[in-house]
Each structure stands twice: as structure tokens, then as C-alpha cells.
Amino acid sequence: MMGLAAVCARVLHVYEIEGSRVMALSGVDLTIHSGEMVALVGPSGSGKSTLIALLAGLMRPSAGRITVGAYDIGRLSDAELSRLRGTEIGVVLQGSARNLLPYVSLYRNVWLAQRRAAATQGIELYDPEEILDLVGLHGLGRAKPGRLTAGQRQRAALAVGIAASPGLLLVDEPTSQLDAAGRADVLAALRAVNTKRDTTIVAVTHDVDFGSELGRVVTIRDGRVGAEGRDGQDFAVLAADGTVQLPPEVVEGLGPGALFLVDHDKFTVRLRPESGEEPDDDDQEES
Numbered sequence: 001m002m003g004l005a006a007v008c009a010r011v012l013h014v015y016e017i018e019g020s021r022v023m024a025l026s027g028v029d030l031t032i033h034s035g036e037m038v039a040l041v042g043p044s045g046s047g048k049s050t051l052i053a054l055l056a057g058l059m060r061p062s063a064g065r066i067t068v069g070a071y072d073i074g075r076l077s078d079a080e081l082s083r084l085r086g087t088e089i090g091v092v093l094q095g096s097a098r099n100l101l102p103y104v105s106l107y108r109n110v111w112l113a114q115r116r117a118a119a120t121q122g123i124e125l126y127d128p129e130e131i132l133d134l135v136g137l138h139g140l141g142r143a144k145p146g147r148l149t150a151g152q153r154q155r156a157a158l159a160v161g162i163a164a165s166p167g168l169l170l171v172d173e174p175t176s177q178l179d180a181a182g183r184a185d186v187l188a189a190l191r192a193v194n195t196k197r198d199t200t201i202v203a204v205t206h207d208v209d210f211g212s213e214l215g216r217v218v219t220i221r222d223g224r225v226g227a228e229g230r231d232g233q234d235f236a237v238l239a240a241d242g243t244v245q246l247p248p249e250v251v252e253g254l255g256p257g258a259l260f261l262v263d264h265d266k267f268t269v270r271l272r273p274e275s276g277e278e279p280d281d282d283d284q285e286e287s
């Protein structure tokens with residue numbers, strides 16, 4: 001299946017527990033293109049898991065819109081969401097054990113995950129051995145999860161996640177508790193899935209180095225898209241309501257109340273020069 005795009009538009013999510021409300025997401029605007037690999041990073045409690053659960057259709061947003069491919073997640077029934085998760089959207093939960101049945105072989109784990117998709121017409125299924133090869137577990141089809149290293153188990157969890165050839169693969173903390181070699185193997189497996197199957201991949205991670213290896217790094221801060229990293233550079237992101245978050249250290253450096261010059265003709269914004277600072281050529285032209 002072709003990679004699925006995912007679009008979040010002004011997404012809000014509120015949890016209600018015992019009469020109190022927690023605003024977990026407060027206006028997420030994010031477009032993930034078909035075939036992209038994206039890391040979601042950010043401080044604990046910033047809303048990453050909430051966002052991935054919404055993309056997986058495990059919950060519906062309190063407000064705003066989430067589309068995955070042609071599906072509007074907020075408008076689907078529970079049964080439709082459940083079907084989507086077993087087929088077009090693959091989900092790998094945090095902790096490989098939660099994705100694997102311990103008492104059957106890897107081959108059987110992948111095969112069982114394919115059963116539901118097999119009943120849905122038009123989905124191309126690969127042989128479980130081929131899927132295990134893709135994530136670097138060649139020859140381990142007969143092994144049970146308990147015999148594997150932590151890194152191999154995580155890749156087996158990925159194999160189960162892609163068993164039904166999803167267009168979007170969502171992975172929560174794929175490298176937690178892995179050593180450097182295990183992390184490199186998981187990265188290679190994700191890259192193989194992305195390039196050979198064109199699967200769109202979104203991974204939540206606390207591991208910033210791993211995240212930057214995926215290419216596009218989206219920082220979630222206080223329930224919103226706080227920043228983006230691409231090719232080693234950091235970018236601030238304009239939200240649909242016109243706000244831009246800056247990293248806390250930049251806010252501290254500039255000081256609250258710092259002014260930005262808005263050029264309405266050029267649709268540009270830049271930091272107002274300090275008084276006494278030489279204006280640049282542009283400023284002279286304009287004055």
C-alpha cells in the first residue's frame with residue numbers, strides 16, 4: 001500500500017477525570033506527507049502519546065480534525081476505527097512485549113496479525129518470512145519472542161506492526177532500553193520499511209539523536225507543535241491561529257515583550273533591530 005498522509009488541523013484534546021479537565025493538546029497543526037518518516041519529540045507530558053493515540057484512532061479529538069489518507073478519524077465509528085487499525089494503520093505500542101504473543105513463533109505472530117487484513121479485499125499481504133527478513137530477522141521465524149534479544153524483540157514488534165501492509169506506521173518509543181547496536185538495527189528496520197514499502201512512519205521518541213536520524217523531527221511543547229528540525233537546522237512553526245512558539249532558552253534570551261517587525265507587503269517578520277544597531281540594506285531601502 002502507498003504511504004498514507006496524515007493531517008492534523010487545530011486539534012484539541014481534553015481528558016476529563018473525576019470532574020477535572022486536562023488539556024493535553026491545545027491546537028496542533030501538522031501535516032505528515034505520504035512516505036515521510038517523522039519523529040515526535042518533546043518534554044514528558046507535552047502530548048506526544050495523546051497525538052499518536054489520536055492518529056491511531058484509539059480516541060477521537062475533542063475538537064479539530066485529523067485525517068489519515070481519506071479517513072476523517074473523528075467521524076468514523078468504533079468498528080471502522082478498529083478495522084483501520086488492523087489494516088491501513090499499524091500501531092506498535094511501547095514495550096515490545098505488548099505487541100507479541102509470547103507462546104507462539106515469530107512467524108505465527110506475524111501471520112495472526114495478518115488474519116484480519118486477509119479478510120479485507122484488496123490488501124496485498126506478504127509472506128511472514130519476507131516481513132521478518134525486511135526488519136532484519138532472517139531465519140528467526142520459528143523462534144519464540146522469549147529467545148530473542150531486546151533489540152530483536154523490538155524488530156519483531158515492528159514486523160507485527162507492518163504485517164498487514166499499513167500505509168501509516170505509528171511507533172511509540174521504539175528504542176527505549178536498547179543499546180547502541182539495538183538502536184541502529186531498529187533504525188535500519190524502519191528505514192527498510194519506509195523505502196521498500198513506502199510506508200509513512202511516525203515515531204514518538206525521547207531519543208533526540210535517533211529522532212534526527214529519521215529526517216524530520218517535530219517537537220511537541222505544551223500540547224502544540226513547538227518546533228521542527230530538518231537537516232540539522234531548527235525551525236519555529238507558524239500555527240493556524242498565527243502564533244509561533246520559540247524555545248524557552250530563546251524566549252529567555254530575548255526577554256518577554258521583544259518586538260518583531262511585521263512587513264505586511266512581503267509577508268515577513270523579523271526581530272526588530274536593537275536601538276543603536278546599524279540597519280541592514282533592506283531597512284535603508286524601506287526608510
Ligand SMILES: Nc1ncnc2c1ncn2[C@@H]1O[C@H](COP(=O)(O)OP(=O)(O)OP(=O)(O)O)[C@@H](O)[C@H]1O
Pocket residue numbers: 015016017022023024042043044045046047048049050051
Ligand atoms: N488518560 C489520561 N487521563 C488524564 N490525563 C491524561 C491521560 N493521558 C495523558 N494525560 C495528561 O495529558 C497530558 C499529555 O500527556 P501525554 O501522555 O500525551 O504526554 P507525553 O508527551 O506522551 O508524555 P510522556 O513523554 O511522559 O509519555 C499530560 O498532562 C498528562 O498528564
